Amino acid sequence: MASVLRFRKLCYVDSAVKCTSVGYESFDIDEKLDEKEEDVLSANNFALEINKKRKQPKRQPKEWRCLDSCCWIIGYLCTTWWLLLFFYHCLPVTLLRVPELPGPGVRLKREGLTALHPVVLVPGIVTGGLELWEGRPCADGLFRKRLWGGGSFTQIFKRPLCLLEHLSLHYETGLDPQGIRVRAVPGLVGADYFAPGYFVWAVLIENLAKIGYEGKNLHMAAYDWRLSFQNTEIRDHALTRLKSKIELMYISNGYKKVVAVPHSMGVIYFLHFLKWVETPPPMGGGGGPGWCAKHIKAVMNIGPAFLGVPKAVSNLFSAEGKDVSYIRAMAPGVFDSEILGLQTFERVMRMARTWDSIVSLLPKGGEVIWGNMDRSPEEGHVCDFSKKSHSKTSLTTNNVNNSDVKRGFLVKDLANYGRIISFGKPASVLHSSKLPTADSKEFSRTSTSENFNNFSCGEAWTEYDEMSRQSIQNVAADKAYTTTTLIDLLRFVAPKMMRRAEAHFSHGIAENLDDPKYNHYKYWSNPLETKLSDAPDMEIYCMYGVGIPTERSYVYKLSPNSRCKSIPYQIDNSVHGEDGSCLKGGVYFADGDESVPVLSAGFMCAKGWKGRTRFNPSGIATYIREYRHKPPTSLMEGRGIESGSHVDIMGNFALIEDIMRVAAGATGDEIGGDQIHSDIIKMSERINLGI
Amino acid sequence: PLTDPPGVKLRKEGLTVNHPVVFVPGIVTGGLELWEGHQCAEGLFRKRLWGGSFGELYKRPLCWAQHMSLDNETGLDPPGIRVRPVSGLVAADYFAAGYFVWAVLIANLAQIGYEEKTMYMAAYDWRLSFQNTEVRDQTLSRIKSNIELMVATNGGKKVVVIPHSMGVLYFLHFMKWVEAPPPMGGGGGSEWCAKHIKAVMNIGGPFLGVPKSVSGLFSVEARDIAIARTFAPGFLDKDVFGLQTFQHLMRMTRTWDSTMSMIPKGGEIIWGGLDWSPEGSSFSCGAKTLRNNSINNTDQIPNINLANMKNVNYGRIISFGKDVAEAHSSKIERVDLLDSMKADMLANLTNCDIWIEYHDIGDHRIKAVADYKVYTAGSILDLLQFVSPKLMARGGAHFSYGIADNLDDPKYQHYKYWSNPLETKLPDAPDMEIYSMYGVGIPTERAYVYKVTTATDCSIPFQIDTSAEGGSEDSCLKGGVFSADGDETVPVLSAGLMAAKGWRGKTRFNPSGIPTYIREYSHAPPANLLEGRGTQSGAHVDIMGNFALIEDVIRVAAGATGKELGGDHVYSDIFKWAERINLQL
Numbered sequence A: 001m002a003s004v005l006r007f008r009k010l011c012y013v014d015s016a017v018k019c020t021s022v023g024y025e026s027f028d029i030d031e032k033l034d035e036k037e038e039d040v041l042s043a044n045n046f047a048l049e050i051n052k053k054r055k056q057p058k059r060q061p062k063e064w065r066c067l068d069s070c071c072w073i074i075g076y077l078c079t080t081w082w083l084l085l086f087f088y089h090c091l092p093v094t095l096l097r098v099p100e101l102p103g104p105g106v107r108l109k110r111e112g113l114t115a116l117h118p119v120v121l122v123p124g125i126v127t128g129g130l131e132l133w134e135g136r137p138c139a140d141g142l143f144r145k146r147l148w149g150g151g152s153f154t155q156i157f158k159r160p161l162c163l164l165e166h167l168s169l170h171y172e173t174g175l176d177p178q179g180i181r182v183r184a185v186p187g188l189v190g191a192d193y194f195a196p197g198y199f200v201w202a203v204l205i206e207n208l209a210k211i212g213y214e215g216k217n218l219h220m221a222a223y224d225w226r227l228s229f230q231n232t233e234i235r236d237h238a239l240t241r242l243k244s245k246i247e248l249m250y251i252s253n254g255y256k257k258v259v260a261v262p263h264s265m266g267v268i269y270f271l272h273f274l275k276w277v278e279t280p281p282p283m284g285g286g287g288g289p290g291w292c293a294k295h296i297k298a299v300m301n302i303g304p305a306f307l308g309v310p311k312a313v314s315n316l317f318s319a320e321g322k323d324v325s326y327i328r329a330m331a332p333g334v335f336d337s338e339i340l341g342l343q344t345f346e347r348v349m350r351m352a353r354t355w356d357s358i359v360s361l362l363p364k365g366g367e368v369i370w371g372n373m374d375r376s377p378e379e380g381h382v383c384d385f386s387k388k389s390h391s392k393t394s395l396t397t398n399n400v401n402n403s404d405v406k407r408g409f410l411v412k413d414l415a416n417y418g419r420i421i422s423f424g425k426p427a428s429v430l431h432s433s434k435l436p437t438a439d440s441k442e443f444s445r446t447s448t449s450e451n452f453n454n455f456s457c458g459e460a461w462t463e464y465d466e467m468s469r470q471s472i473q474n475v476a477a478d479k480a481y482t483t484t485t486l487i488d489l490l491r492f493v494a495p496k497m498m499r500r501a502e503a504h505f506s507h508g509i510a511e512n513l514d515d516p517k518y519n520h521y522k523y524w525s526n527p528l529e530t531k532l533s534d535a536p537d538m539e540i541y542c543m544y545g546v547g548i549p550t551e552r553s554y555v556y557k558l559s560p561n562s563r564c565k566s567i568p569y570q571i572d573n574s575v576h577g578e579d580g581s582c583l584k585g586g587v588y589f590a591d592g593d594e595s596v597p598v599l600s601a602g603f604m605c606a607k608g609w610k611g612r613t614r615f616n617p618s619g620i621a622t623y624i625r626e627y628r629h630k631p632p633t634s635l636m637e638g639r640g641i642e643s644g645s646h647v648d649i650m651g652n653f654a655l656i657e658d659i660m661r662v663a664a665g666a667t668g669d670e671i672g673g674d675q676i677h678s679d680i681i682k683m684s685e686r687i688n689l690g691i
Numbered sequence B: 001p002l003t004d005p006p007g008v009k010l011r012k013e014g015l016t017v018n019h020p021v022v023f024v025p026g027i028v029t030g031g032l033e034l035w036e037g038h039q040c041a042e043g044l045f046r047k048r049l050w051g052g053s054f055g056e057l058y059k060r061p062l063c064w065a066q067h068m069s070l071d072n073e074t075g076l077d078p079p080g081i082r083v084r085p086v087s088g089l090v091a092a093d094y095f096a097a098g099y100f101v102w103a104v105l106i107a108n109l110a111q112i113g114y115e116e117k118t119m120y121m122a123a124y125d126w127r128l129s130f131q132n133t134e135v136r137d138q139t140l141s142r143i144k145s146n147i148e149l150m151v152a153t154n155g156g157k158k159v160v161v162i163p164h165s166m167g168v169l170y171f172l173h174f175m176k177w178v179e180a181p182p183p184m185g186g187g188g189g190s191e192w193c194a195k196h197i198k199a200v201m202n203i204g205g206p207f208l209g210v211p212k213s214v215s216g217l218f219s220v221e222a223r224d225i226a227i228a229r230t231f232a233p234g235f236l237d238k239d240v241f242g243l244q245t246f247q248h249l250m251r252m253t254r255t256w257d258s259t260m261s262m263i264p265k266g267g268e269i270i271w272g273g274l275d276w277s278p279e280g281s282s283f284s285c286g287a288k289t290l291r292n293n294s295i296n297n298t299d300q301i302p303n304i305n306l307a308n309m310k311n312v313n314y315g316r317i318i319s320f321g322k323d324v325a326e327a328h329s330s331k332i333e334r335v336d337l338l339d340s341m342k343a344d345m346l347a348n349l350t351n352c353d354i355w356i357e358y359h360d361i362g363d364h365r366i367k368a369v370a371d372y373k374v375y376t377a378g379s380i381l382d383l384l385q386f387v388s389p390k391l392m393a394r395g396g397a398h399f400s401y402g403i404a405d406n407l408d409d410p411k412y413q414h415y416k417y418w419s420n421p422l423e424t425k426l427p428d429a430p431d432m433e434i435y436s437m438y439g440v441g442i443p444t445e446r447a448y449v450y451k452v453t454t455a456t457d458c459s460i461p462f463q464i465d466t467s468a469e470g471g472s473e474d475s476c477l478k479g480g481v482f483s484a485d486g487d488e489t490v491p492v493l494s495a496g497l498m499a500a501k502g503w504r505g506k507t508r509f510n511p512s513g514i515p516t517y518i519r520e521y522s523h524a525p526p527a528n529l530l531e532g533r534g535t536q537s538g539a540h541v542d543i544m545g546n547f548a549l550i551e552d553v554i555r556v557a558a559g560a561t562g563k564e565l566g567g568d569h570v571y572s573d574i575f576k577w578a579e580r581i582n583l584q585l
Helices: A002-023 A033-045 A047-055 A066-090 A104-111 A154-158 A160-167 A202-210 A229-236 A238-252 A265-278 A291-295 A310-318 A326-330 A341-352 A356-360 A366-370 A390-398 A425-429 A440-448 A469-476 A483-493 A495-502 A598-608 A653-663 A680-686 B006-013 B055-059 B061-068 B103-111 B130-137 B139-153 B166-179 B192-196 B211-219 B227-231 B238-254 B257-262 B267-271 B285-289 B301-309 B322-326 B337-342 B363-371 B379-387 B389-396 B492-502 B547-557 B574-580
Strands: A119-122 A130-134 A146-148 A181-184 A193-195 A218-220 A258-262 A296-302 A421-423 A539-546 A548-558 A569-571 A587-592 A621-628 B021-024 B032-036 B048-050 B082-085 B094-096 B119-121 B159-163 B197-203 B316-320 B374-376 B433-440 B442-452 B462-464 B481-486 B516-522
Touching: A104 A202, A104 A653, A119 A202, A119 A238, A119 A265, A146 A160, A160 A341, A202 A218, A202 A653, A202 B032, A218 A238, A229 A238, A229 A265, A229 A356, A238 A258, A238 A265, A238 A291, A238 B139, A258 A265, A258 A653, A265 A291, A265 A296, A265 A356, A291 A296, A296 A653, A310 A341, A310 A356, A310 A483, A310 A548, A310 A569, A356 A495, A366 A483, A366 A598, A421 A425, A425 A548, A469 A483, A469 A548, A483 A495, A539 A587, A539 A598, A539 A653, A587 A598, A598 A621, A598 A680, A621 A653, B006 B103, B006 B547, B021 B139, B021 B166, B048 B061, B061 B238, B103 B547, B119 B139, B130 B139, B130 B166, B130 B257, B139 B159, B139 B166, B139 B192, B159 B166, B159 B547, B166 B192, B166 B197, B166 B257, B192 B197, B197 B547, B211 B257, B211 B316, B211 B379, B211 B442, B257 B389, B267 B374, B267 B492, B316 B322, B316 B379, B322 B442, B363 B379, B363 B442, B363 B462, B374 B379, B379 B389, B433 B481, B433 B492, B433 B547, B481 B492, B492 B516, B492 B574, B516 B547
Parallel strands: A119 A218, A119 A258, A258 A296, A296 A539, A421 A548, A539 A621, B021 B119, B021 B159, B159 B197, B197 B433, B316 B442, B433 B516
Antiparallel strands: A130 A146, A130 A181, A548 A569, A548 A587, B032 B048, B032 B082, B316 B374, B442 B462, B442 B481
C-alpha cells in the first residue's frame, strides 16, 4: 500500500516538474530557490491548462534543466528500489540465494565418510580476531568489540590512531602496555571470517560439518598472534589451554587422536607447541615424552612458513613489501595511506615492530638455506607474470644483454635470490667479489660510537630516529645482504626490537641438536634447531599453493626525503628486469603461494624431515601436497575453488578434500602420497644441509 | 547522576582478579546455532537460530520450529538436524541485541582485571535433559576439564561458579556427576568439589521448580505464552505462526526435556496441600506499586490487605474454576483420576496437521481431568502423566520430583535424582559456600485457575480462565493466576528454601555442613528511562544487571567470604515459611 501511495506521489511530483519546465522555460536560470517553489505551486494551478497546451502539435523544444534531471533520477531510483524491495519480499527465501557450489563435503558424505578424528585448527598471523578488554578513554564503548578481524574494520576508519595505539604492544617487554588489554577472540568465530565475506576457515569448517563435525570435535586454537609464542603461554596460558583441549577431545571422542591443521604462522606456533608440551615444567607443559605420539595423528600444515618468509624482512626493515606491508599482504586494503595521515608507514612500522611474532617469520637457516651472495637453491627459476611459458626458458636467457650486467661475466639474468636485500640494482646482480662486504663487525663499531640524537620527532618515532645520518648511509653503501648478514643488519637498525625478540626466536641451524642449550624455548619454533618429537606414527603434511610469484628478495634505496620521523630506506620500485625476469618493481620473485616461497614451505618435508634425519629422529612420515594455483574462472566461484594463494587456498576444494579424508581416518599414502608440481626436490638437493 | 558501576567502584577499593569465574546460563538465554539442517534452512550454517535477532523465526517460522524441536522419543537430535549451543562468552552475554543477560556482569568483572582466561561460560544445550548434554556433547566433561584447567593455570585458586535460573539445577547435577564414578559420572573422586570450587553463587535458582513450568507443559500458556517466553521477553508472538501458534509452540517445547526439570519438586510437603501453603497470607500482591527503594513501608501494607488474602490456597496449583479454587477442600467433589483412567478407551484419532499428545487422549480423559477439580504439587505429576504419558515417560527417566526418605538408598546414585536437591546430598566440601541470590517484591505466578475450552478438535483443551479475578485491586488472583512473592518467574519459596532450611547447618541433605547464605534483592523498577532495565531490578533476568548483586559477586570472586559480605540479607518471609514446612532434615 505504502509503495502505491509513494508511486502516486512520485507521478505527481514528476508532472509538476514537467510543468515548470514547459511553462516557465523563459525564466532566467539563476532564479532564486524560493521563487522556484512558488513556481511549482503556481504550476500546479496551471497544470490543466498546460496539459492542454501540450497536446497541441506546436511545441517548443524542451529545455532539460539540471534540476529536472535530478528529480527524474531520484524518482526512478526510488521506484526501482521500491519495486525490487517489493519483489524481494514476495519471492521465497530460497529462490534468491545464490546457488553455492557443492563443496567436497557433500560428495564425501555420500561416499560414506564420517567424523572420526577430532580436528584442531591453528590460525596464522593476522587472520585471528582480537578484541578489547581494557583500553584508554579514546576506545570507549569498544569493550569486547573486535579491534581486529572478524566483522568490520569500521573502528579503524573512525579512530585510526587510537586503534594503532591499542594494537601495539609494549616495546620493551613485548607484552601489554599499561592499561591496555587486547585479547584473542576465542572459538571458531575467532578466525572463520577475516572480514565479512572474506573467509579464512569458514569453508573448511562448513565442509567438515557436512560429515558430522561440530563444536565437540572441532576446535579453533585461537591465540594472540602478536605475541611471541612463549608469551602467549605466559600471559594467556594459550598453550596450556590447547593441551587441555586436545586431551579432552582425545578422551571424549573415544580415544581418537587429533588431526591438527595449522595455517601460515600457526605452523611454527604448533611446532613450538609440540616441543613445549613434552618439555617438563616450568618452561614446558609437562606432558612427557609420549604426549605427541599419544594424542596426535597428523599435522596438516597449510601454507607453512617453516623457514620464514622474506616478506617479514621488508616489513620490519621498511614497513613495505610488494604490497605495503606483510599485514596488508594478508588483509586487503585496510591500511590505506589516507587513513592514517601522512605517516602511514612510520606508524605501521612502529606498531609492527612491537609484535614479536613477525620476528618469528624472518628467514631461518641463513645462507645454507636461502643462498649466499652468488648462489641460491632456486636459481634458474623463470618468472612470467603474464602467462605460463615454461618452455621458453632459452629465450629469456639469451635476451639478457643489459648494461648493468656488462661488467659481469656471461650470466643469465639470474636472480641472486641469496641477496635478500641489496642497495641498488648493481648490488643485486654483480658478482660478490666486486661488492664491498657487509661485515657485522662494522656494525658493532658504528653502533658504539653512535651518538643518540633524540631530536624530538613527535610521537611516531621508530628506532631509525635514534640512528645518525652517517650510520644510515653506511648501511646502504652499495651493499648486499644475505639472510645471515640480514639479521646483523636488523640488529643494527633496530637493536631494541631484536634484543627483545631474539630472547624468543632463533634463526640459525643447529650443529649439534643434543646440545643442552637447545632445550630453551627460543629454539622450539625453528625446525632447524629442534628435533621432532618421538612419534613414529604421526604424519606431517606440507600443503601449499604453487604457481604464484612470491617475494623473495628486494632492491632497496635510500629514501630521498631526510626529514626526521621518516623511514630512511625504501624499496626501489623503479628497478625492473627484462621480460621474463624475476625482478619487478624492486622485488625478485620466486615460486610460491604469494606469501611463502616454496623453499620455506616445502623444504622440511622434502629433505629436512624426510626419512630418519637428525631433525626427525623417529622417522615421522612427511608428505608434500602441492596445489597448482588456478585463478577463479567465473564470478560464481568467488575467490576460487582451485586457488593456491596463501589465504585463498583455504577454500581450495582439493586441499579440503585431503584434510577431510585424513580427518576421517585416511593415511598419507591413502590420499596419494606426495603430489609435487614445483622444483622443490631439485632445490632441496642443492641445499647443503647436514641431516 | 548515575553512580559508578560496581566494577569501577571496587577497582578503586583495590580489588583485583583472584578466583576464576564460571558462568552457567539458564534455560532459554543461551544461544543455539545450526550445524546441520534440512533443505529449508539452507544458508543458516553456524547462524544463530536462538538468540541474536531471531530473524529466521520471522522469515521461515515453520522451518525454524522444526529445527528447534528435538526428537519426540529420544529427546535428542531428530535425524538430519544438528543444533548446537554457541560456545564462549558470546553464548549468553546478550540474549538479543541490546538485551543483556551476562554482559553487565562480564563488563564489571573485566574492570577489576578479569578476562577470557579467568572467565568461562559453561554453555550447554538447554533443551536437553542434563545427562543428555553429556551423552551427546560431552558438555559436563568439558566443564570439568575447563574448571580443572582454570584452577591449574591460576595458581590453584578455586573457581567461583555463578549459575543462573535453570543453570542452578544444571550445576547441582554437575556437582553430583563430577564425583560419581564412570561410566555414569565424571570420575573426579569424592574430593573434586572441595578441591576446585570456592563458592556457588546461585542467581534466581528454581531449586524446587517453578509453577510456571506446569502451565507451560500443561497448556503452553502462563501469563506469557510459553515456558520459553517466561524466561525471555516477547519474541514469540502469536502472529508469527499464524493461528496455530500455541500448538506449534507446544509441540516444540514439549520435545525439550529440560522444561521438565523445573516441575515443582517436593510435592505437598513443600508446596502446600489442599488447604494450606507455606506462604499462607503473608504476601501482599497489590503492594508492588507502592514499593519503592525504601522498604520501611512494607510492614504496614500486609495488615491492610489481610482480608483479601485469607483464601489464597497456593497449594492448589491447578484448580478448575474459581469457586473450586477458593472453596474449602471438604466441599469439593472430586472424581478420582485413576478410576477414569481405567475406564478410558482408546483415543479417537484426529486428523490435525500438527501432532501433539492431546490428540491421542480422548474426550473422556479431558473430562476426567476437569472432574478431578484440584491439583496440588503432588497430584500435578499424576495429571501430567495422565494427559501426556509419553512426555512424562521420557522426562521421568531424567528427572525426579520427590523427597528422599533415606538418602543412602543406592537408588539415589542414579543421575535422575542429581538435579533434585531433596534427593541428593551435597558434596563433601565444608569450605565451599552456597549462595542463594534472588529478587523479591514482584508478584510471581504460583497457582492457576483453569477451564476446559469448548473449541474444536485441533486446539489445546485446557486454558487458563482469564476471567477469574480476585475482586479487589490487592487480590493475589489476577486473570486466573494466583501470585506470590518472587522474582516474576521463581517464587521465593523455590529459590530460598534450600538455603534457608534444607541445607542450613549440618542436615541430611548437607552432611558436611556447607555454609549457605541468602542474599535477597528487593525489586525497584528503574526510576527513569536512562537506567534502562534498572540497576536495582529484582526480576528474574534483569537482576543480572542489579548493582548490589554484581558487587556481591565481584567481592566473592576477589576473595571475600559470605560472612565478610554480611551474611544473610533477607526481605521476604522465607524463614517464617521455612518453619511451616515440615521437612525432615
